[in-house]
Amino acid sequence: MKVVRQTRQRQAVLEVLRSTRTHPDAAWVFQEVRRAMPNISLGTVYRSLDALASEGVVMVIERAGERARYDYRHEDHHHVVCRGCGAIFDVPPSLTPPLPSDLPSGFRVTEVVLEYHGLCEKCQQEH
């Protein structure tokens, strides 16, 4: 049976994610981890992030055409995304919308995606 090993690289990646409240992308994590571990490779950072995500330790925020962002926060929350600068803000969950009354026959919903897109204060001013 497959055992997940506790490597120095994975510990370092997790430590970086824990250390920030932003929602960094893999390149930023890579750059930060390199300060403590100069030989780590970008591929390993991606693999570590994947592993942490599938263990459910970190959350992945994926937007088409944008780099994936990683979020260590565990509390239930939604994301507010600025489409100008790409900043992602956390907001407490409001209500969970009810499921549509007429889902396709037999469809089982496992995740409701609710995001708010728009422009942050700064990006509004720049136009």
Next chain:
Amino acid sequence: MKVVRQTRQRQAVLEVLRSTRTHPDAAWVFQEVRRAMPNISLGTVYRSLDALASEGVVMVIERAGERARYDYRHEDHHHVVCRGCGAIFDVPPSLTPPLPSDLPSGFRVTEVVLEYHGLCEKCQQEH
């Protein structure tokens, strides 16, 4: 001032989109358009789709790691996405969730993304 030209290529791309109720990707549109216009290029299909999208004539459904899908339907609706086979179903809009009470200061929301992800009947059976 910039004039948007009505080219045969754009008409053909729009015609293909109108002809289906699925949510095709660019490659499928390309393949279909080629039947009527064998010399059209994939680049032109992308440019036409972009143009139609920014005119608001078609809707783009983007999911990270997946090909973009294009949707001609104009009625207000939400999408139900099967994470097994990638099928996208339309459902009538339920209620619009209220905005969070504590948005970041000055943030202006322009779009609320509400999607239901899960497994369609067929993909459940295959596991």
Next chain:
DNA sequence: GTGGATGCAAAGGATTTGCACCATT
């Protein structure tokens, strides 16, 4: 005629993967 649009092919860029070597268990 003029400038936006096209076709072709090459470039782009985030992420993934093959492989030989390394290190945790």
Next chain:
DNA sequence: AATGGTGCAAATCCTTTGCATCCAC
């Protein structure tokens, strides 16, 4: 010792772009 993980670099894959030519206006 076994086998999962790492580093490196090459490969992927959808999408975008540069450029010479074309054609809608």
